[in-house]
Amino acid sequence: MNTVRKLDRFYKDPDFINSPDARTLRILSEYLGPLSRFHQERIKDTLVFFGSARAVSSEQAETEYQQLLANHEDRKKLDQRRLDAAKMKIKLAKYYDDAVELSRLLTEWSMSLAKKSRRFVVCSGGGPGIMEAANRGARLAGGKTIGLNISLPFEQQPNHYISNDLSFEFHYFFMRKYWFVYLAKALIVFPGGYGTLDELMEVLTLVQTHKINKKMVVLLYGTEYWNELLNFDTFVKWGTIDPQDLKLFKFADTPQEAFKIVSSGLRHYYLNPS
Numbered sequence: 001m002n003t004v005r006k007l008d009r010f011y012k013d014p015d016f017i018n019s020p021d022a023r024t025l026r027i028l029s030e031y032l033g034p035l036s037r038f039h040q041e042r043i044k045d046t047l048v049f050f051g052s053a054r055a056v057s058s059e060q061a062e063t064e065y066q067q068l069l070a071n072h073e074d075r076k077k078l079d080q081r082r083l084d085a086a087k088m089k090i091k092l093a094k095y096y097d098d099a100v101e102l103s104r105l106l107t108e109w110s111m112s113l114a115k116k117s118r119r120f121v122v123c124s125g126g127g128p129g130i131m132e133a134a135n136r137g138a139r140l141a142g143g144k145t146i147g148l149n150i151s152l153p154f155e156q157q158p159n160h161y162i163s164n165d166l167s168f169e170f171h172y173f174f175m176r177k178y179w180f181v182y183l184a185k186a187l188i189v190f191p192g193g194y195g196t197l198d199e200l201m202e203v204l205t206l207v208q209t210h211k212i213n214k215k216m217v218v219l220l221y222g223t224e225y226w227n228e229l230l231n232f233d234t235f236v237k238w239g240t241i242d243p244q245d246l247k248l249f250k251f252a253d254t255p256q257e258a259f260k261i262v263s264s265g266l267r268h269y270y271l272n273p274s
Helices: 020-040 058-070 080-111 130-140 173-182 194-208 223-229 232-237 243-248 255-271
Strands: 046-050 121-124 145-150 167-170 184-189 217-221 250-252
Touching (some): 058 080, 080 121, 080 217, 080 255, 121 130, 167 173, 173 184, 184 194, 194 243, 217 255, 250 255
Parallel strands (some): 121 145, 184 217
16 A cells, blocks of 8 residues: 655645745735734834935945045046936935934834834835935934835845844735835835835825825925925816815925924824824
8 A cells, every 4th residue: 555645734835835826825924924023013003214225324425426536536537427426416315314313303202102012113115225214213213113125136135224023025015015004104205216206106195085094194305306306286287186185295304394293293193182
């Protein structure tokens, strides 16, 4: 009599788990895994920072600019495009520095609240740039901070300011977006590219259509950048949104101004609701 070979259970079989047939299980794991970890860490809600992955600190941007000059004996022979890009990088670096400071202020404030659970924890996309700046500011304040990374063809490593037990990596963009929004009480959007615009517009759409029922503080940081990039009044002019839809977000240009807007909104909606 032949002995039947004992097979592994399907949930232990890597070939099955990574197959198209198990896609639903993989999606579910990207819901249940973070849910379990947030419960363990007593995280009730988050403050989400979006912005460019290409921003660096002012110190780094200035160093790179000076190195560019030093590597060329004759400044007249410098590639003007490279020089202009380096100067713009210094301008963008201001937003990195401001994101660090704003995150630090918000984390210090949230840690001062009397609570059993962790309130208003800073959360980012987990990568470099503004994401790193947000996690960095929270760590400077001594707080926990979350990174929701995404696996990409060009590897995006999680920045080293994320709390070890709150560093996640997602395969599915839509599950990552779910966790950005589900716990968020405020969205703070710094200058960024396609990904930042995608995340901003999706949240504004969800708020506008009341698919998000909770109150959400949406702050666009950097009036110069956002007004140059998007003429929001054009939406109203052409009748593609209502005038009151422009009240779904506010602008700020300093960490102190942004802190006041965000913390006041959170107090009004969640700490001292009328």
